[in-house]
Amino acid sequence: MNWRRKVMTSQQLTNWLKQRTYLTPDRIALISDKREYTFKELWTMTIEMASKIHSHVKESQSEFIGLMIKNTVESVTVIHAVQQLGLTAVLLNHRLSPSELAFQIEDMNLSAVILDDEFYEKLQNQPIQKVTLSGLHKATPSTFEIKGHFQLDQVCSVMYTSGTTGAPKGVLQTYGNHWWSAIGSSLNLGTSENDTWLCSVPLFHISGYSILMRSVIYGMSVRLFEHFDVERINRELKSGSITIMSAVSNMLQRMLKDLGDESYHGNFRCMLLGGGPAPLPLLEICRDKEIPVFQTYGMTETSSQIVTLSPEYSLSKLGSAGKPLFPSELKIKKETRPAAAYEEGEILVKGPNVTIGYYKREGANQKSFEDGWLSTGDIGYVDDEGFLFVLDRRSDLIISGGENVYPAEIESMLASHKEIEDVGVAGISSDEWGQVPCAFIVKGTMSLLNGKDVLSFCKKNLASYKQPKKIVFVDEIPRNASNKILRRVLRERWEQGVYRDEH
């Protein structure tokens, strides 16, 4: 059609933090334990940080730079500084072992890592440039050119998948991925200039990183916590200073316990609950206490949420993860065909927030992506109104005597027991059934609970094939950075004889 001019589709956007600072310099960007920072102050600190990082890494040819940071104001400036320098941040999880870190550093071929001084030891033997925060303080700033725009197809960050299954893979997240993730979330949750989002989830994880991106895109305050401090967080939620918070079930459970008979301030409008299927009893308590829980489903590959339960359905669809964000799509695949309503199958997602792929993993990319759809490896179904119910990780699915057994369902039931503090369920080998469920339980400090008690509790509440055939008491349930239960680790520890058989 000859009348069409060359279409300039939007492949770039204004430099986010720069634009935000121009638009609303005096709004509060960040609140730490000690003080508040406006966007203008954040911008100044970021540029200073960037010019110091630049003086350290300007000789480097690599577009990647490792980050090993805590949830501090300084880390926030490091994250923004790396964006301002046009580098791609590789977010390293400081909870990993030296050998796990070595794998990622090698895999990304990193030449430098910016790190909090206290993590120095973990990287001691790595043949890379270690740029500590204290070293940066002393650095002489080196000027660099501030970009006017961000390219949406440029890779902004790399995060290794949490590794509930298989070998870790670097997930490439573009500026466009982060942008659309923030926009999709805003169209669902709404935005207000009065919002303050509490971030106690790790900044090196997509749950925390995405809060920073929303902050600059919306012009929203972030209340940053270095640790998940239940009492202080509850105090803020009761005071009315917080409107939104990201959490996972385990965190929420601890918060409710501390909250007791009290309730949160009316300003608190959204508890964004991710990190795997939430136990029904937990959701019911929140309903009774009028805590506005938005169940959500997402992963590193979707740059945070992709499916969230809209406010108006939080009660009628209790237990559902909801529907896709406006720009995204969802379908369930049963073998090679689309599943019918209520039919279980693998969850597939699509949308502009979905990663462009795993770094240097051609095999995984070919396996996981088809026609823009990402195979999540999770199992679920969609009801007749299109609401998603996530059942479990496919790799955690227990097939016992031909029956599908979902660990999350058993965990949810066991979590409702008053004397059980935390619980994980995994499949272990069985000559008779192929696999049987085994429950790993952390009991309350004063509890006298024994294996038989638990088994009889299960008998009352679960079909025979779902009842754990073994009960193992443990000190803690292994979880990844986003607090998802590492059922694979439970299984491995069991097989290696780390745990004692209680029943």
Next chain:
Amino acid sequence: MNWRRKVMTSQQLTNWLKQRTYLTPDRIALISDKREYTFKELWTMTIEMASKIHSHVKESQSEFIGLMIKNTVESVTVIHAVQQLGLTAVLLNHRLSPSELAFQIEDMNLSAVILDDEFYEKLQNQPIQKVTLSGLHKATPSTFEIKGHFQLDQVCSVMYTSGTTGAPKGVLQTYGNHWWSAIGSSLNLGTSENDTWLCSVPLFHISGYSILMRSVIYGMSVRLFEHFDVERINRELKSGSITIMSAVSNMLQRMLKDLGDESYHGNFRCMLLGGGPAPLPLLEICRDKEIPVFQTYGMTETSSQIVTLSPEYSLSKLGSAGKPLFPSELKIKKETRPAAAYEEGEILVKGPNVTIGYYKREGANQKSFEDGWLSTGDIGYVDDEGFLFVLDRRSDLIISGGENVYPAEIESMLASHKEIEDVGVAGISSDEWGQVPCAFIVKGTMSLLNGKDVLSFCKKNLASYKQPKKIVFVDEIPRNASNKILRRVLRERWEQGVYRDEH
């Protein structure tokens, strides 16, 4: 870089109304004088309308279809139906004369127009297929394929520029333009599931059309008014049923007059005020009455607002149009160089909401677009904090004895006079000065105001060279569909002797 997978940038999004209906079927989409419609109902009506339109136009080869509609529920379904059919709507202004309409129909080479029955006469002599709404009621539906996605670079709508200057040109607005316009607005004004946007501006104009797009993208209710009914609109704003409204100065002035000593409900959070620079006295009254006015600057070419004054600056920057929306940019050009702060020049804008161009106007496209920047033809300046102050249309600028005189400034001053109902100022030829300002005034019904009174009022308040040299009393000020003053028409009427010289 060989590790990069082919980047799938987002060139398509889910079919908006379909996705919105899937996500929140029971939310209220539309409220008329008579009843409310959920998104599910709107979807059903839209598909029915589309299948009836399809039966009329399926033989047509044209991708364009004319629309000549009023602000009714049925018109809303027509607008959505045309999107569902994958056609491009050419929005015809029913206030135009038959010959003006003939020009646009010819220019777009339209073969069919969907029209409200009462406009039939205006198109009587046009050699095109006239599909009346009553005809559609009787049509037999014809099935068509519902698209899963909208292509962002596809042209969604065409609107002719209001024509304050020169010959009318068809502005091409893509789905992407409308999308980014809605997103930019949401990042500035915020969104809430409790929002209801009052639309009494025309649906065939970008101010009204864009409200419908926001509605489906945000999941927001629209309260539709067929006419600008001051009393009933004020009643709704006082009752708390409305949170946002689009208006132009003239509308707001009438609303304030009717409002008297009363005030609006606390739910009312945004009066989006566009259509040209607002008179300062009007803004001051709003400030005193605590009416949250968001001054905004935009045009058909920017698919609605592109610069808006953020809430926190509504008082300190009274009179400014604000700063660009987050995805957009702004600059002032002085001859061939960028202007300094406070230096007047032409306003240039850029962003994903800016039109891809004028239909079949290679000359205008080459003149108006450079490197993605649109030359708006408006004059303004940016202060040292980056706030835009719009002075006037460049074509309306009066150059009097070498001095720049801005009609809007004089109008603003005159509008503060109690006995002046409406006013427009235009330059007329002068042997002595080249041009001199002439004030065209609509006086209050009971007013005994004469030209001398007005002149002495001007003498008190304006520099000598800005004082109108002629005062002309008229019955009404000519305005375009978006209520912008047509100063060119005032000038022409004066030159043609239509007006009587009062002074």
